Amino acid sequence: MITTNRFKKVNAKVAALVVAGMTWVMGVPTFAATDLELPVEHATLTVAPIVPPPIVRDHPAKVIVTLETIEKVGRLSDGVEYTFWTFGGQVPGNFIRIREGDHVEFNLNNHPSSKMPHNIDLHAVTGPGGGATSSFTAPGHSSRFSFKALNPGLYVYHCATAPVGMHIANGMYGLILVEPEEGLPPVDKEYYIMQSEFYTKGSYGEEGLQPFDMAKALSEIPDYVVFNGAVGAIAGDNAMRADVGESVRIFVGNGGPNLVSSFHVIGEIFDKVYVEGGDMVNHHVQSTLIPAGGSAVVEFLVDVPGTFILVDHSIFRAFNKGALGMLKIDGDEDLAVYSGKQEDSVYLPEGGGIQSIAERGSVSVKAKSKEERILFGERTYAQNCMACHQSSGQGIPGAFPPLAGSDYLLSSPNRSIDVLLHGLSGEIVVGGQSYNGVMPAVQLSDESIANVLTYVLNSWGNNGGVILPEQVIERRTH
Ligand SMILES: [Cu+2]
Numbered sequence: 412m413i414t415t416n417r418f419k420k421v422n423a424k425v426a427a428l429v430v431a432g433m434t435w436v437m438g439v440p441t442f443a444a445t446d447l448e449l450p451v452e453h454a455t456l457t458v459a460p461i462v463p464p465p466i467v468r469d470h471p472a473k474v475i476v477t478l479e480t481i482e483k484v485g486r487l488s489d490g491v492e493y494t495f496w497t498f499g500g501q502v503p504g505n506f507i508r509i510r511e512g513d514h515v516e517f518n519l520n521n522h523p524s525s526k527m528p529h530n531i532d533l534h535a536v537t538g539p540g541g542g543a544t545s546s547f548t549a550p551g552h553s554s555r556f557s558f559k560a561l562n563p564g565l566y567v568y569h570c571a572t573a574p575v576g577m578h579i580a581n582g583m584y585g586l587i588l589v590e591p592e593e594g595l596p597p598v599d600k601e602y603y604i605m606q607s608e609f610y611t612k613g614s615y616g617e618e619g620l621q622p623f624d625m626a627k628a629l630s631e632i633p634d635y636v637v638f639n640g641a642v643g644a645i646a647g648d649n650a651m652r653a654d655v656g657e658s659v660r661i662f663v664g665n666g667g668p669n670l671v672s673s674f675h676v677i678g679e680i681f682d683k684v685y686v687e688g689g690d691m692v693n694h695h696v697q698s699t700l701i702p703a704g705g706s707a708v709v710e711f712l713v714d715v716p717g718t719f720i721l722v723d724h725s726i727f728r729a730f731n732k733g734a735l736g737m738l739k740i741d742g743d744e745d746l747a748v749y750s751g752k753q754e755d756s757v758y759l760p761e762g763g764g765i766q767s768i769a770e771r772g773s774v775s776v777k778a779k780s781k782e783e784r785i786l787f788g789e790r791t792y793a794q795n796c797m798a799c800h801q802s803s804g805q806g807i808p809g810a811f812p813p814l815a816g817s818d819y820l821l822s823s824p825n826r827s828i829d830v831l832l833h834g835l836s837g838e839i840v841v842g843g844q845s846y847n848g849v850m851p852a853v854q855l856s857d858e859s860i861a862n863v864l865t866y867v868l869n870s871w872g873n874n875g876g877v878i879l880p881e882q883v884i885e886r887r888t889h
Contacts, residue, residue: 655742
């Protein structure tokens with residue numbers, strides 16, 4: 412009984428404090444006094460795929476966010492226009508970045524040219540309607556409400572004015588990132604992508620200004636599924652970019668209104684996925700599910716150059732409805748990671764069966780002549796060396812030394828046997844060029860090592876010679 416009373420007393424005290432700390436503006440309560448002591452800053456808002464810079468402060472702030480709803484005609488695809496309802500003038504809406512514990516003063520301005528009232532439901536808000544009930548704003552009006560960012564994470568925001576589905580289908584969604592107090596680990600590049608669908612009177616690609624189609628939206632059969640509000644919004648010249656060796660973080664949202672995204676980057680593996688935009692991290696993920704009204708943060712290191720295609724792996728959406736983006740990676744090839752096409756040869760299933768027996772046999776079958784040794788060695792080379800040293804032994808300048816005309820190789824047979832047996836690292840000079848890479852030790856039999864080196868010695872203008880398995884055995888036990 413006593414404890415209950417005490418508990419009540421404490422509660423009453425807290426309540427009294429809060430009431431005393433409030434200031435009243437025209438009968439509307441604003442923040443408690445403690446919030447007035449916070450430093451004030453205005454949020455930097457960005458247009459997709461740009462993300463505002465990371466937050467460096469180590470304390471909460473009062474952050475003022477001002478977002479404008481505006482209805483405007485824009486490009487949905489080449490020759491196809493649509494009347495988008497937007498947060499900030501484009502789809503998706505501006506990216507908002509705040510920190511856990513921040514007090515946010517949110518101002519929603521509805522442009523006077525709007526035909527509709529709008530509001531905002533931020534999934535980062537703890538409170539009725541996520542802010543929707545306090546932000547209902549008629550055209551030419553402005554609303555303000557405040558909230559405290561209690562939970563870190565990547566959250567969707569969207570309009571929640573009736574008919575809600577239609578406001579979302581017309582483009583009213585975006586992302587708000589609430590960074591955890593300790594911040595996110597630094598990366599080299601950050602991007603913002605949001606998937607969503609459009610339901611139009613005309614089918615995919617039909618030209619002209621396309622009105623919204625309620626029947627298609629109800630049956631959840633969209634004509635367009637896109638990243639960042641339009642077909643090709645992040646493709647071609649608008650592709651996202653990074654350099655080889657950089658770490659990339661993509662904040663991915665799904666505005667829906669109906670579909671779940673199977674987000675995938677062709678030719679990449681997500682090293683990390685912050686599942687559903689929370690703080691649970693999954694590793695080595697190929698495709699991640701992003702629910703309508705949900706998000707994910709994906710991270711990966713880019714190891715090789717090229718154009719990587721981002722898709723919703725519900726694949727007809729990607730190639731037939733627009734859900735396709737691009738990430739262009741510039742930099743040097745890493746042929747150990749990805750070789751490119753190494754061979755295009757005739758495929759004979761029947762003859763091939765016999766060939767592979769002969770080939771398998773050749774490992775144990777001893778070469779009976781120098782010619783046979785070279786022939787067997789050529790196969791071993793194609794399978795074990797070509798990825799790095801290239802088809803004509805020319806190597807790759809700065810990365811893989813040449814075996815054609817290599818003074819290093821030709822000057823000492825024993826040394827080249829050792830390279831294959833034990834691998835090689837540290838600086839070496841080949842043909843006056845210095846190399847400082849790592850050559851892994853190869854797992855080959857004595858016979859195969861003799862064969863491949865004999866092949867190398869007798870190819871690409873090298874000066875001939877034979878390496879015998881006995882020499883390899885001698886070096887192995889050396
Ligand atoms: Cu709206």
